[in-house]
Amino acid sequence: MDRRRLRGGHPGGRGDMKPRHDQILDTVLELLRGVAGDWEFDGQLTSDTRLFADLAFESLDLVVLGAAVQEHFGQKFPFAEFFADIGQRAVRDLTVREWVEFIDGHLQDGNARGLSPATIVSEAV
Amino acid sequence: MSRRTLLLGLDGATFDVLDPLMADGVMPSLQKLTASGVRASLRSTVPALTPPAWTTLVTGRSPGAHGIFDFFRKNEPAGLHFSFLTANDVACPPIWSLASAAGLRSTILNFPVTFPSPDVRGHVIPGGFIPWRQLRLGCHPKGLFDRLRALPRFNPRELAHDMTHEAKAVEGCADEEYESWIDMHIRRERQWADIVRFLHDEAAAEFTAVLFDGTDKIQHLCWRFIDPAGAASLASPWERRVRDKCREYFSELDTLIGELAALFGRDTTIVIASDHGFGPQVRTFFINSWLERMGCLAWRDGAKPAADGPAGLGVRQLARHVYQLDWTRTRAFAPLPSGNGIHIVRADAAHPAGVRDDEYSAFRDRLAFELRQLRDPVTGEPVVARISMREDLFDGPYMALAPDVTLELQDGGLVSILASDEPVVRRPFIAGTHRPQGIFIATGPELRRGVRLDALSILDVAPFLLHSLDMPLSSSLEGQWITGAVEPEALSSRPPRYEDGIEPTASASGQSDFDAADEAEILRRLQALGYVE
Numbered sequence: 001m002d003r004r005r006l007r008g009g010h011p012g013g014r015g016d017m018k019p020r021h022d023q024i025l026d027t028v029l030e031l032l033r034g035v036a037g038d039w040e041f042d043g044q045l046t047s048d049t050r051l052f053a054d055l056a057f058e059s060l061d062l063v064v065l066g067a068a069v070q071e072h073f074g075q076k077f078p079f080a081e082f083f084a085d086i087g088q089r090a091v092r093d094l095t096v097r098e099w100v101e102f103i104d105g106h107l108q109d110g111n112a113r114g115l116s117p118a119t120i121v122s123e124a125v
Numbered sequence: 126m127s128r129r130t131l132l133l134g135l136d137g138a139t140f141d142v143l144d145p146l147m148a149d150g151v152m153p154s155l156q157k158l159t160a161s162g163v164r165a166s167l168r169s170t171v172p173a174l175t176p177p178a179w180t181t182l183v184t185g186r187s188p189g190a191h192g193i194f195d196f197f198r199k200n201e202p203a204g205l206h207f208s209f210l211t212a213n214d215v216a217c218p219p220i221w222s223l224a225s226a227a228g229l230r231s232t233i234l235n236f237p238v239t240f241p242s243p244d245v246r247g248h249v250i251p252g253g254f255i256p257w258r259q260l261r262l263g264c265h266p267k268g269l270f271d272r273l274r275a276l277p278r279f280n281p282r283e284l285a286h287d288m289t290h291e292a293k294a295v296e297g298c299a300d301e302e303y304e305s306w307i308d309m310h311i312r313r314e315r316q317w318a319d320i321v322r323f324l325h326d327e328a329a330a331e332f333t334a335v336l337f338d339g340t341d342k343i344q345h346l347c348w349r350f351i352d353p354a355g356a357a358s359l360a361s362p363w364e365r366r367v368r369d370k371c372r373e374y375f376s377e378l379d380t381l382i383g384e385l386a387a388l389f390g391r392d393t394t395i396v397i398a399s400d401h402g403f404g405p406q407v408r409t410f411f412i413n414s415w416l417e418r419m420g421c422l423a424w425r426d427g428a429k430p431a432a433d434g435p436a437g438l439g440v441r442q443l444a445r446h447v448y449q450l451d452w453t454r455t456r457a458f459a460p461l462p463s464g465n466g467i468h469i470v471r472a473d474a475a476h477p478a479g480v481r482d483d484e485y486s487a488f489r490d491r492l493a494f495e496l497r498q499l500r501d502p503v504t505g506e507p508v509v510a511r512i513s514m515r516e517d518l519f520d521g522p523y524m525a526l527a528p529d530v531t532l533e534l535q536d537g538g539l540v541s542i543l544a545s546d547e548p549v550v551r552r553p554f555i556a557g558t559h560r561p562q563g564i565f566i567a568t569g570p571e572l573r574r575g576v577r578l579d580a581l582s583i584l585d586v587a588p589f590l591l592h593s594l595d596m597p598l599s600s601s602l603e604g605q606w607i608t609g610a611v612e613p614e615a616l617s618s619r620p621p622r623y624e625d626g627i628e629p630t631a632s633a634s635g636q637s638d639f640d641a642a643d644e645a646e647i648l649r650r651l652q653a654l655g656y657v658e
Contacts, residue, residue, distance in 0.1 A: 035261050038270075038281060057258075058288045063209045064240065064259045071213070071241045080206035084447040 018107055025100045031068060032096070047097040059083070062094070069103060077106050128569075129393040130593040132334035133382060134236070136175060137341035138564050139402035140166065142375075145353045151376050154383030155566075158395065162568025163610045165578035167586070169401040171518050172464045172531060173559045175341070176210060176237045176253065178400035178583060183219040183236065183334075185587025185602035189521030191217040193238055194528070195464035196254060202525035203471055205447050207460060209254070212239050216522070217601075220590055221245045221332060227596055230330035234317055235338065239263070247330045250320065252338065257285035276319050283309055284316045294342040295556075300363060303347065307370045310339030311377045318381040325388060332594055333389070337378060344403040347371050348557025352405060355555070394569030394593040398586055402560035406538035408501055408551050410508055412459040412467070413446075415548035419495060423454035429544045446542070456480050457492065457529075462542050466528025467492065489514065492530055501535075501549060508549055510535045537561075567607075569593070571615035578609050588621070597622040 019027070025047060032045050032055075041055065051057040066079040082102055086094055147156040170177045170188055172195070180193040188194050192214055197207040215238055221231035225245040233239060237253030242265035251263035260281050264270040273279050283290075293306055314337050321335050349355050350368040359368050386395055416422035424430075428449040446460045456479060457469045469489065472479035480488045499508040511533040519527035532540065538558040565581050567589070568574075584604030591598055592606060598621050606621045 031262075035259060038261055039258055058256065060254055060286065060288060061256045061258050064254070064256055064262070067209060067211045067240065068259070068262050070211075078200075078206070080200055080208045080444065084206060084444040087444055088448045 021100065021104050024103050024107070025096070027072065028069070028096060028100050028103070031065070031072070045096070047095065047100065049096045050093045051096070051099070052093045073103070073107060075108055077103065128331075128593055128595050129329070129389065130332050130590055131385065131389045131393050131395045132332070132590060133385065133395065133397045134179070134334065134336035134338075135340045135378075135397060135399045135564070136179075136336060136338040137344055137401055137403050137559065138397075138399035139344075139404070139560060139562065140164075140564055142344070142351055142353070142403065143564065146372070146375050146379075151372050152379035152382075154379045154386065155397070158382070158386060158397065158568050159566050161574050162395075162566060162572050163574075163576045163578055163607075164567075165565045165581045165607075166402075167398060167563040167565040168580055168582050169559075169561045169563055170583060171513060171533065171561075172466070173401035173537075173561045174463055175400055178563075179237050179336070180215055180219070182398060182400060182583050182586045183221070184215070184217040185584055185591075185599075185604050186217040187521075187584065187603055189519040189524060189527075190601075190603070191215050192521070192523040192526075194519060194523075194526075195461055195466070197461055198523070199468070199526045203473055203476075205452070205460075207444070210238055212241055212243055212251075214238070219243070220587060220594075221247070221249075221334070223591065223596060224332050224594055229332060229594060229596075230328070231332040231334070232321065232324045232330040233334050234320060235336040236334065237336075247332075248324050252336055253286075255285050257281045257283075257287050260285040273320060273323070276316075276323055278312070278316055278319055280312070280316065283313050291342070294345040297346065303367045304370045307339075307343060307347070307367075307374050310343060311374055314339050314374075314378055314381055318385060321385055322388060332590070335385075337381075339374060339378070340399070341403075343371060343374055344557040346556070348403065348405055349555045351557070352555075392570055394567065394572070396586065396590060396593075397564065397566040398583075399563035400583070402562040402564070403557050404537050404560040405555045406552065406558035407536050407555055408508070408538070408549055409545075410499075410534060410538070410540045411543060411545035411548050411550070412465075412532075412540040413542050414545045415499070416457050416459070416467070417544070418548060419492075421455070421457040421492070423451040424449060424544065425451045430542075431544055452476055453478055456488070459540060459542050463539060464528065465532040465534065465540050467530040467532070469529040489529060496530075496532065499549065501551075502547070503551055507535050509533070533561075567610055571612055571619065572610050573612055576609070578607070581607060592621045595619075597624040599624055 029045055036045060043054065049055065051062060062083065066077065070076055086092055143152065143155065146152045147159065170181050174195060176196050177188040177193050180191050181187060184191050193210055196210060198210050198214065200206045200208050221233050222243055222245060224231050230247040231245050232247050233245070233249045235250060235252030239249055240251035240255050240263040242249035242251055242263050248269055249265040255263055261270040290306065290309060293302070298306060317335050317337060321333060325333065344351060347367060350359065350364065350371050356368070359365055389395065413422055417424070430445060430449060446458055450458055455470055457467050459467050469485065470476050470479040472481045493512045496509045496512055497507065500506065501508055509532050513531045515524055515527045515529050518531055536558070537560045563583065565586065582604055585607055586604070588598050588602050588604050588606040589610065598606060600623060608616065
């Protein structure tokens, strides 16, 4: 994954209008495909792919992938709440589709909030 | 004129272990570097924990200022959810960002809270809790990860975080796994050294920093084999083999230190530092069970997380509290197994049983009082050594997100957030845990030789490194420049230059190498990085 893409070079990245659902799906799949080769994963990555059962994710993978998604879209998402919800499921897993729906549901329209330290300081006071 | 500077981080290193290893000839390179420079114990942050301590070391600011108290931080003052801290959460510029703004290149390897990697001049491979599967995402600049594939020993699965390996440090492993687990750490340190050499040979940076973290992991799991005081009690062949394997790890680390010191040469200032020290942990304090016994915490029916062994310190418990605690009856809880922090639930519509504003101080004082009464059931010793309120430790813009109460345990240990019938339990075997006193060793062309300094603060390291890089020192730095480390001639010929914030001011010598245009350019770059409005 191109770091500059993580920082907003992809459609729907920081500063763009809110992307469509299919664009978010493309972004997430590209993110996963960008790293899946390093795991020697040779299966199909689709919206039905389960992150834990199919990709053998650990919870920390999801946390860090969430940080990468935040970096891409330039805004914070309520991942902690999302992960806590997953923890309560009978089957603790998550499909790419659910991941994308979560992002879509919380993605702000246009001018996404920057994540610079100075911004965070000013907002935390 | 910048001076090349190499920071070798040894996570959790303590002179209590290193001095005997140096004396026994296991670490001759470290002994040579120590003899040719200055040394001091280095007082860590509270809590003495990797993310706040290293962030303090590389920013020269305390946790209240940079906002990193733990691996995770509460999202909102009244919230229950905690988020993984990233580089975007560090509110003060680390050395590499300042160096980059001044036009210097840095190589930053394996430091915590560096993901997503800062956009510095040079190279970054993030450390901390970055899973090997995501390592590519954190490598800076683009293409670095693929370039590393040229290294014969490059193996991302062992270089970065793999929970199946990491959890063993605090959760333990089968006897037959110890030696192979230590071997994995030896291979990991060799990989980091390979990367330093590779990047140095490509284009040497003015500032190179690499963190070797096997020291922390191995001391956690293998303290009883490493502790010089316990060496005589290792009777079985297996125990002696593990002890020898631990010594092999330190010997290999020493070889790498020696090779890197030789690679960078005598003109380089070399700093070897740790974020905290290490020592034995003899008991486990199940803090949430104690809060339950105090009537401050209640589990939901059937949700009590039984301790899976007395250690129970892994990271897998995160977020459990949200759905395992009964929030209609919980007034205080410890959500994280790492920072020894208690969060107090404040009364609001969602938490009517929470602590009201007018009773907050009394409630907190009562907690502190009761914690001071807590005794080890076997020895009768106090369990808690020190209790700090959040305004004592985390005063600053993030204080409302910090634990209300932070404990330092008598044995230096970390609490367990699981449940237990007894809140304080003796451990079946002694594990290693963090201690406040880390190490500082520095050698270089301007530094004194064979000198032991009084104890330093971890806040003092950043000013030292910045000056080593010939950069001005901001007045926002909270530590002291280490005057006693420097030869008198060097002190007079190149004293530290101070600046007020980032505004250009007359330096101590009146001979600043940075003119107004330079300072304006630094300001512009820091603004671009988001550190200055």
